[in-house]
Amino acid sequence: MVRRHARFRAVISTTTAGRRTDGDGNGRVRGVGRVRANVRLGRVAGIEISANVGALVIVLLVGLGLAGGQFPQQYPGRPFLVYASAGLIAGLLITASILIHELAHALVARGAGIDVEGITLWLLGGVARLRGEPRSPAAELAVALVGPLTSLALGGVFAAAAFAVRAATGGGLAVATLGYLAGANVLLALFNLVPAAPLDGGRVLRGVLWWRSGDRDRAAISAARAGRVFGIGLIILGFAQLLLLRGFGGLWLALIGWFLVHAASAEENQVRLGQRLSGVRVRDVMSASAVTAPAEAKVSEFIDDVVLRQPYSTYPLVDDEGRLTGLVTLNRIRALPLDRRAETRLADIACPPPEVPTAAPDDAVTDLLPRIDGCTDGRAVALDEDRRVVGVVSPRDVARLASAAEFRTPQSLQGADLATTRV
Template identity: 30%
Template structure:
């Protein structure tokens, strides 16, 4: 399973190396699927190697699980190498329960590049399948190398073909997205189309094997149904996440610091909170900025701290005691918008930011809660 996403946990697992300068991690969940593959593949190994001891057949099955994840790693590296060729930053690769994740931190700028990055993984898997098919014919039947190579080429063929299915978060879904993006000239439309295809694919993965078994009068294989449900769940969750991302991006034009800003009044730090709030109401302002005696801003009064202060104490509490010192990262340009604004806020999480004009004049205060309301319901 292969996807590309910039959002993963900060501690993804055990670090294994840096091929092509890209950190590779293995999640502890890999041990679960390695054990499952070993257990389910061992009977087939035993049947093809009848003269081998049971312990040996389990070892061969485990080696197959390791080699399969090496194939997955090569699949993900193909995505990353092509992405870096286009100048896209790659954070890391993580191998986990259902395959691998390439963490590409920025989306390609054009549909053609999106298609190329997505297609690189399945293409490499199919190439590995072809090489393995040829190699299996050159190895003696009934030997451990033949068993491993045969299963690996079949597995790479399955991985390559499966990832070409047209639905996010699979590579084929990203290729479909690129195609719709090219036709409509709208990446959001491409994401919506590919995500809904992904949801449909998830339903087919569960219903299809069950319907096939019932139509032939056979009992569904528990292992096949387990894999179907796992894969369908992964695809459904990934497609749903893509839909949310598309909705968020659709609201990006509304994200303008200047439009969302609250008018602010300047007060010195020794002014009582009650008096500062009176001045704010009189000026129809929604924020309070603490300034020094020369009028330069030095802090922003926290809205949450004001709310938490009982009304009877407000005449005795100074605004300076409820303010956060203005670090440089909390001072943003008033003309920021879209992802540039979000990136600036992510770089310095806070409840409030001071907005200034290019000349340094105070424009107002941006409250994080107001930004969050733009995306409410997404």
């Protein structure tokens, strides 16, 4: 069925696309600024690197902590500016070390056939954003272990540099800075090897349990539960330190523990959702009868003629053959200043095709879910064999199906096709 609108008669058509009416999401608007607070830093080996304000906080915390404490105690009598400069360099280098740690994960994951969306540096370190999961225990172990091994190697490099500088100069702030970086990288490696998801050690635990039992889901749930227990332990330890010793480090431990509990619980929930959706195809989830648009349409006209008249918040952009050329959501339109909407094309604010998660209608939903992220506000697009848009999957669609699927056991879902009835 094709329905046309008066002013967009030659360029706007109706296809089987998705409906989305929930809240704001994250995304990047090309040419008009950003919806999220991440700043692109560039690309390394083809992998996009970004950071948010949390990365700056890491640099400042490390720099000020060293400048106001460790460095003056080790080498007293120097101007504060000297301590601050050495601390700032240490903060930048520890952030660079975290980036190298994540790059190692990303490169090995890419070698294992996993798409890498990018790397983000933030308050608690960094994260390599992978679109998918390892397909074997061996790949799981390789991706997980390479990060800590890289940090250990960096620790050795900084330690060797510290010894070399000490031998040449007899000591000084350069030696203290290199020694701190060596110790910090070793500590980073050891902490990440704790067998608790979502830490690297939790991935190692999942890989080992998966290899021994052959049951990936059960292994993932066990690793997630270990992560939750470890996180609760850190929260208790952090508050005990905060109350008894009145040290800032206790608050930091509690924050890390809270993050681990939250992330581990989310991982377990995702595994259980995957179990409930086993056998469900993309065509069973995608919504129907939404509006597509041409990339050259002006934003202001599109708002007046389509957005205000249609109950959708997701608009795939297509060419004359119906092939995907981008994706626009209400959040991305909202991010564009009012005085620029008359001159801006939809293509200028759209998620480009490489950043839009796509799948065939007969693909498994469980393969698509891990890739639904980024600038599309949680949407994905279903394409036919000719790359034409045939549907859109939103979190609301998945939640609706998951709510119905929870009445069935994971065993009964194996190999089943779960259809939905829309009213």
